[in-house]
Structures are given as C-alpha cells and as structure tokens.
Amino acid sequence: MNIRLIRSYLLDLYKLGAGEKMIKAPTTELANFLGVSQQSVSRILNKLHTQDYIYKELRNRVLWIRITEKGLMEIEDYIKYVNDVYVNPGRFVFEGYVSTGLGEGAYYMSRKQYVTQFESILGFKPYPGTLNVRLKNPFYIYQNRLLRRLNGYKIKGFRTKERVFGDVKAFKAIINDRIDGAVIYAERSIYGFDMLEVIAPEYLRGFFKLKDGDKIKVVIYLNME
Amino acid sequence: MNIRLIRSYLLDLYKLGAGEKMIKAPTTELANFLGVSQQSVSRILNKLHTQDYIYKELRNRVLWIRITEKGLMEIEDYIKYVNDVYVNPGRFVFEGYVSTGLGEGAYYMSRKQYVTQFESILGFKPYPGTLNVRLKNPFYIYQNRLLRRLNGYKIKGFRTKERVFGDVKAFKAIINDRIDGAVIYAERSIYGFDMLEVIAPEYLRGFFKLKDGDKIKVVIYLNME
DNA sequence: ATTACTAGGGAGCGAGTAT
DNA sequence: TATACTCGCTCCCTAGTAA
Known part of the structure; x- marks a missing residue:
C-alpha cells in the first residue's frame, strides 16, 4: 500500500484515539468516518496489520485496533514534516x-x-x-x-x-x-x-x-x- | 484523484515553495522529490491543474507551477486537522x-x-x-x-x-x-x-x-x- | 532538453455475498 | 448482527516513445 495512503489512514485512526488504546473499530462505522466502503476498511485494516502499523483483534466478532510503535513513529515523522512544510516552505x-x-x-x-x-x-x-x-x-x-x-x-x-x-x-x-x-x-x-x-x-x-x-x-x- | 493523494502531493509542492510564488518544476526533478516517475509527475500536475489546485505554465519548454487559492485552503485545512489530531486524539x-x-x-x-x-x-x-x-x-x-x-x-x-x-x-x-x-x-x-x-x-x-x-x-x- | 501521450500491469475500490 | 472473500471496474503507476 502506498505510503501516502498509509499515512493518511493512520492519521485518521489516530484521531479516533487508536494511538493511545485499543478502540472498538467496527468496519461499517469506520467506513463512514474514513469515507470509504466497509469492504475497503476491512482491506485497509488488514494491510495495515500485515505491515505492522496496527494491532488488530476480534472481540465478540467486532474489530478492535490500536496503532503500533512503528505506526506511531510514522505518524510523528509525518506530523513533523507537515508542520515544517508550513513553517518553512x-x-x-x-x-x-x-x-x-x-x-x-x-x-x-x-x-x-x-x-x-x-x-x-x-x-x-x-x-x-x-x-x-x-x-x-x-x-x-x-x-x-x-x-x-x-x-x-x-x-x-x-x-x-x-x-x-x-x-x-x-x-x-x-x-x-x-x-x-x-x-x-x-x-x-x-x-x-x-x-x-x-x-x-x-x-x-x-x-x-x-x-x-x-x-x-x-x-x-x-x-x- | 483521491483527496488523500491530492493533499499529500500539494503538501510536498508547498514544501518546495510553490505556495508563495511560481517555481520552476521540471517533471524529471519533481519525480525524484515526490518519489514517482517523470510520467506520473506529468499526470499528477495535469490533474491538479484541471481540478484547480495549481497554476501551471510552460516557459521555454520547462514547467512552472504555483498553488492556487483553492489549493492553499485545502492545505491549511489539512494542516490544522493534522495538528489537531496530535493534540486531541x-x-x-x-x-x-x-x-x-x-x-x-x-x-x-x-x-x-x-x-x-x-x-x-x-x-x-x-x-x-x-x-x-x-x-x-x-x-x-x-x-x-x-x-x-x-x-x-x-x-x-x-x-x-x-x-x-x-x-x-x-x-x-x-x-x-x-x-x-x-x-x-x-x-x-x-x-x-x-x-x-x-x-x-x-x-x-x-x-x-x-x-x-x-x-x-x-x-x-x-x-x- | 523538455512534456505528455499510449499501453499494459497492478493496486485500490465497492457490490454482492459467504461465513 | 459482524468480517472478509471474490469479482469486475477504475484509478494509478511506469516504460516506451512522439513531439
């Protein structure tokens, strides 16, 4: 998956609080938030998981996720970059x-x-x-x-x-x-x-x-x- | 073009200074910076132009670009969002x-x-x-x-x-x-x-x-x- | 030199659907 | 209810190459 998309999705998951704790993340609900289909959420979360950006587990048939260390580092780097872009074009x-x-x-x-x-x-x-x-x-x-x-x-x-x-x-x-x-x-x-x-x-x-x-x-x- | 990609590319162009003035933007050189091929840069810049995110003109067969008002607003919103994500998950x-x-x-x-x-x-x-x-x-x-x-x-x-x-x-x-x-x-x-x-x-x-x-x-x- | 068209491949997408 | 598979479609990418 494209690093530009990875960052974008990770950032949105972080906004939901997934950077700090396991959060309930039903694919149907995330679909609305991310602006993509339920099926795409499923695919995206699986890819992020495969590439070690998020933890993922099923509890009572509902997904719970949390961003990994690797994911957090990616986000932090990106946020620094974004801010620096603005300050120092x-x-x-x-x-x-x-x-x-x-x-x-x-x-x-x-x-x-x-x-x-x-x-x-x-x-x-x-x-x-x-x-x-x-x-x-x-x-x-x-x-x-x-x-x-x-x-x-x-x-x-x-x-x-x-x-x-x-x-x-x-x-x-x-x-x-x-x-x-x-x-x-x-x-x-x-x-x-x-x-x-x-x-x-x-x-x-x-x-x-x-x-x-x-x-x-x-x-x-x-x-x- | 996917809004997530639009933002990502606009941000990189902003980093090069295209938010403030026309900048020389040879596709071969941008290709290196954006991490895509020369052909993709050509396609991306054309799409951004069609959708009114950048101005674009050929001077002596070399591209010069500048981000439009619409593009700048998109970037500003995004930067706010990114910072807020970090502050308020x-x-x-x-x-x-x-x-x-x-x-x-x-x-x-x-x-x-x-x-x-x-x-x-x-x-x-x-x-x-x-x-x-x-x-x-x-x-x-x-x-x-x-x-x-x-x-x-x-x-x-x-x-x-x-x-x-x-x-x-x-x-x-x-x-x-x-x-x-x-x-x-x-x-x-x-x-x-x-x-x-x-x-x-x-x-x-x-x-x-x-x-x-x-x-x-x-x-x-x-x-x- | 450039830019950008074409074609082919592959990644990302959603609808339908199995579980 | 959920998640996640298949499938067809579209979008995105690069290589080759024309202008």
Missing part, C-alpha cells in the same frame, strides 16, 4: 552534530576541477575540506533523504589518469545563521542519510570554534526559481 | 456562535419517545430545546462533516398518526468546559455542516447567560471503547 532546516569523517573531503575539495566549478556556480571559493554533520533526529534524516533526491546545482565530475571523480550535487545553505556555504552530495557518497557534508568559504571548525559533538544548524534554501 | 473541539434556529428543536425534544431514550442512553433528561451553534471557521465545518459520518449513540425514530420522527444520532459533549450534554444529528437535518445542535440537562442560554452571537465551546468525546 522552500527551506530545509537541519540540526546535527559535528563529526569527524574519513578525511576524504579535503582531498576532493582541493581538486582544481571541482574548485573552479564551485566558485562559478556557488559564488565562493570553498575551503579545502568538508565539515561532516551527523543527524540524529529521525525527522532530519527523513528530510535529508528527500533532499538528496532533488537535483540542486550540478557540479560535473571528471577523470584524471589515476581515477574518476564523480558528479557532485550542491544546495546553497547557511551555517549557524552566519556563514553562506553549501551542502554537497557526492554521486557515490560513502555516507548514509544521517550525514550532511557541508562546505563554506571559511574553515568552519575554526570560525565557530567547533569540536566533535558540537551542535550545528544548517539551513538549505532551494533554488527552484 | 479522540476529542473533537469546536468553537462557534450561539444562533437562533427555527424553533423545531423544542418541538422534537419534548416528544416523550425521544426523551426516554436520551435519558437511558445519554444518562440525562434533556431540557426541551436545542441550542444552535453556528460554525464559521472552515476547519470546524470540516470536522463537523467528519463527525457526522460516525455512528455515535443511536436514538431510534418512531411514528405517530400525524407524522414520522426520524432516527437521531448523538455524541456526548462538554459545553464550555462545564456542562455535560450532547451534540445531536437528526437523520434529516434541515441544517448544513456549519451548524451544531446541542442538548443538555440544563437550559444552556439561561445557565451561561447566552445571547445570539456569543462564542461557545463544544468538545465532543468519542465513544469507541
């Missing part, structure tokens, strides 16, 4: 923690072919290194996944006689509300969705006196205009 | 304004066949009359529409030799945080979704010293347990 706010990467960043960011493109496309000459920001909040990880799907500014890869350097995607960003930089996604990143790679014209660790584990805020602005 | 909060109905309420509420049922099912003997509460906020109207679909407590209709009295549906409610009463929905109500009919053991206009236009709060608790 066109903006993606992240908070994460300074982290030491594998040192690759410096190597990449000092390649002349990349540097000249960053300079002309983003408008600044990046400091030769990246700041790794680890995301812990599942919502930020979700957002990062979304964002990574967008195209952003494209920095073309190239090849030397030693090896191939892949394409890089960049989004303009503001770090700690002060420095204009960017978040980059290497085509074949070694990091998962819980890591942001940030570049800037300054040495960020120096500028903000950062050490590992320090909290940092990164706001990405989309360039869809 | 199992509870439906309404705020409306005291209004004079057509005087039918008193006639109905003094039928003995109704009164005895109300007394045994809801646990109080209703004052012979209903308080009409007019809803103005579109969100409350939306909520009322949702609620009217649920079954609630069923009060059976009856017939006299003069005429037929239809079924009535009731939900327990608390009025102005003080009086335990109920909201009733007559099977063939003469009112639209912008009106709540409230009953209580007391004469509410007297108890709260209400006059037409006074604000009043009604909280409905679902009985799905």
Whole structure:
C-alpha cells in the first residue's frame, strides 16, 4: 500500500484515539468516518496489520485496533514534516552534530576541477575540506533523504589518469545563521542519510570554534526559481 | 484523484515553495522529490491543474507551477486537522456562535419517545430545546462533516398518526468546559455542516447567560471503547 | 532538453455475498 | 448482527516513445 495512503489512514485512526488504546473499530462505522466502503476498511485494516502499523483483534466478532510503535513513529515523522512544510516552505532546516569523517573531503575539495566549478556556480571559493554533520533526529534524516533526491546545482565530475571523480550535487545553505556555504552530495557518497557534508568559504571548525559533538544548524534554501 | 493523494502531493509542492510564488518544476526533478516517475509527475500536475489546485505554465519548454487559492485552503485545512489530531486524539473541539434556529428543536425534544431514550442512553433528561451553534471557521465545518459520518449513540425514530420522527444520532459533549450534554444529528437535518445542535440537562442560554452571537465551546468525546 | 501521450500491469475500490 | 472473500471496474503507476 502506498505510503501516502498509509499515512493518511493512520492519521485518521489516530484521531479516533487508536494511538493511545485499543478502540472498538467496527468496519461499517469506520467506513463512514474514513469515507470509504466497509469492504475497503476491512482491506485497509488488514494491510495495515500485515505491515505492522496496527494491532488488530476480534472481540465478540467486532474489530478492535490500536496503532503500533512503528505506526506511531510514522505518524510523528509525518506530523513533523507537515508542520515544517508550513513553517518553512522552500527551506530545509537541519540540526546535527559535528563529526569527524574519513578525511576524504579535503582531498576532493582541493581538486582544481571541482574548485573552479564551485566558485562559478556557488559564488565562493570553498575551503579545502568538508565539515561532516551527523543527524540524529529521525525527522532530519527523513528530510535529508528527500533532499538528496532533488537535483540542486550540478557540479560535473571528471577523470584524471589515476581515477574518476564523480558528479557532485550542491544546495546553497547557511551555517549557524552566519556563514553562506553549501551542502554537497557526492554521486557515490560513502555516507548514509544521517550525514550532511557541508562546505563554506571559511574553515568552519575554526570560525565557530567547533569540536566533535558540537551542535550545528544548517539551513538549505532551494533554488527552484 | 483521491483527496488523500491530492493533499499529500500539494503538501510536498508547498514544501518546495510553490505556495508563495511560481517555481520552476521540471517533471524529471519533481519525480525524484515526490518519489514517482517523470510520467506520473506529468499526470499528477495535469490533474491538479484541471481540478484547480495549481497554476501551471510552460516557459521555454520547462514547467512552472504555483498553488492556487483553492489549493492553499485545502492545505491549511489539512494542516490544522493534522495538528489537531496530535493534540486531541479522540476529542473533537469546536468553537462557534450561539444562533437562533427555527424553533423545531423544542418541538422534537419534548416528544416523550425521544426523551426516554436520551435519558437511558445519554444518562440525562434533556431540557426541551436545542441550542444552535453556528460554525464559521472552515476547519470546524470540516470536522463537523467528519463527525457526522460516525455512528455515535443511536436514538431510534418512531411514528405517530400525524407524522414520522426520524432516527437521531448523538455524541456526548462538554459545553464550555462545564456542562455535560450532547451534540445531536437528526437523520434529516434541515441544517448544513456549519451548524451544531446541542442538548443538555440544563437550559444552556439561561445557565451561561447566552445571547445570539456569543462564542461557545463544544468538545465532543468519542465513544469507541 | 523538455512534456505528455499510449499501453499494459497492478493496486485500490465497492457490490454482492459467504461465513 | 459482524468480517472478509471474490469479482469486475477504475484509478494509478511506469516504460516506451512522439513531439
């Protein structure tokens, strides 16, 4: 079942109180509330149950349901997303923690072919290194996944006689509300969705006196205009 | 197109900033963001456009879009609903304004066949009359529409030799945080979704010293347990 | 490059109905 | 009364491809 529909139905069940306790959920009655047929309610509840979003049991031939932990997490993430949509259209706010990467960043960011493109496309000459920001909040990880799907500014890869350097995607960003930089996604990143790679014209660790584990805020602005 | 999907897609477009201005929306790029194929984006945007949820225009063969007033209203209602879901599971909060109905309420509420049922099912003997509460906020109207679909407590209709009295549906409610009463929905109500009919053991206009236009709060608790 | 048409498959839907 | 099966229909999706 489509995740968009799953969220929508889970939300309605939550409204009925199924997030807190077992509730009586006769399919005929839910049909009215959800705006679908009794048969569809039956099918929907069974799918939600199969996919572990709700508990479900028959008591005296009547259904009782309750949303599972997995279902609650899905709802909470979604609610956060919805609110953030409203507060920050066109903006993606992240908070994460300074982290030491594998040192690759410096190597990449000092390649002349990349540097000249960053300079002309983003408008600044990046400091030769990246700041790794680890995301812990599942919502930020979700957002990062979304964002990574967008195209952003494209920095073309190239090849030397030693090896191939892949394409890089960049989004303009503001770090700690002060420095204009960017978040980059290497085509074949070694990091998962819980890591942001940030570049800037300054040495960020120096500028903000950062050490590992320090909290940092990164706001990405989309360039869809 | 399914309203659940419409909301979901509109929300994502809003996140990209399409609620505030025309944004460049190449279908290939949106495909990544929405998690569907380029072809689906084309189809989805066309449907949203046909149904007046977005503006859409081609500039140099690239799509630009913006969410319409209708789309924005849909989003706002939905966001309110989502937040309210989280804050008030199992509870439906309404705020409306005291209004004079057509005087039918008193006639109905003094039928003995109704009164005895109300007394045994809801646990109080209703004052012979209903308080009409007019809803103005579109969100409350939306909520009322949702609620009217649920079954609630069923009060059976009856017939006299003069005429037929239809079924009535009731939900327990608390009025102005003080009086335990109920909201009733007559099977063939003469009112639209912008009106709540409230009953209580007391004469509410007297108890709260209400006059037409006074604000009043009604909280409905679902009985799905 | 784009957008968007077509066709085929599959998911979601409700009516009828078995239990 | 309930729930949930089958079945046919519609809607939604993607791949291929035209413009």
